[in-house]
Amino acid sequence: MNERFLAERTALVTGSVQGIGLAIAERLAEAGAAIVLHGLASPATAAEAEATLRRAGAPDVLFLDHDLRDPAATEALMDRALAWHGGLDILVNNAGIQHTASLIEMPPERWDAILAINLSAAFHTMRLALPGMLARGHGRIVNIASVHGMVASVNKGPYVAAKFGLVGLTRVAALECAAAGSRDSGGVTANCIAPGWTETAIIEPQIAARAAQFGGDRVAGVADLLREKQPSLRTSKPSEIGEVVAMLCRPWAHNINGITIPVDGGWTAQ
Known part of the structure; x- marks a missing residue:
């Protein structure tokens, strides 16, 4: 099997300067994709992440640091990403923040920020990436949800709300793009991954x-x-989440659409 199966493809991974996002970007780079690297990071951290992706095999890397709390900044991010190599083949919405507190103690500004980054930003990136994917008959949207998009926990109200919303939004996208393209073109799919405790x-x-x-x-x-x-x-390693993303980007995954894959050691099976 050709392990450079994403050669000549371009991927945007939000929140990819560290953690799960960087591991996903690194795995896609190994498969041959040019990577739009994104995050709010120092120049040194961004340079280190870019070097990691180039060592992994990315033919090209573009770093962008737009703040996903701002819809206008998210649109600017997408303008740059879409223009860079003539469109996006893969969109991974990974950026996310967390704050734990009870509903009555949750600062409203924290609610707003978590919903903006964890859910609304994904809406904006998807609505802007999908037209090109649909026109080409090929595209992969992978949204990094959480077990908290499937079950709730105390003290995580906005995070749970955002992740449940992301799962629902992904299902809508899957239905709306299901008939695009063909087996030969690769089709357009939208799926979620739901990590449990990850390092x-x-x-x-x-x-x-x-x-x-x-x-x-x-x-x-x-x-x-x-x-x-x-x-x-x-626990899971970030690289293990990267492997699941890569699997969903394989050509044969054209009919895996609208699902949420838990990587949670049985958490949501209980």
């Missing part, structure tokens, strides 16, 4: 809170988190 910076505050219950023992804090939700008792 990224976004869960560090929750780990710290649990570790504090065990006298600062981080290992014990992680174990406690896993024991509560994830039956495998193992």
Whole structure:
């Protein structure tokens, strides 16, 4: 099987200077895609991420740092990304933020920011990427949701609302693009991936809170988190999420459309 199956394809991965996003971008680069790298990052962090993608095999990399809380900035991001190599073949909406607090204690500005980045930005990128995909009869939209797009947890109101919304939005997109293209052209698909506990910076505050219950023992804090939700008792690595994204971008995946794939050690099977 040709492992450079994305040669001459272009992918935008939002929130891709670290964590899951960078791992996804790196995997797509290994498959031959030119990568639009995105994130709010220092020049040094952006340069390091770009170097990682070039080492992985990306034939070209474009770094953009538009703030996805602002619809106008998101449109500007898409203008640049779509013009760079004549369109996008792959769109991965990965950018996300989190804040844990009860509904009555959740700062309204946090609600607004989480909904803007985790949900509204995906709407704007999808509505702007889809016309070109539909015209060419080929495209892949992969939205990084969460187990919290399938089940709820306390103290995560805006995050859960945004991720449930992202799953629903993805299903609508899947239906609207299902008949585009053909097996030969590759078709246009929209799917979600729902990671459980994954080794990224976004869960560090929750780990710290649990570790504090065990006298600062981080290992014990992680174990406690896993024991509560994830039956495998193992975290996922960001690279494992990258492999699932790559699978959905394979030519043979033209009829995998509108689904949400949990990578959660059995969390949502309970």
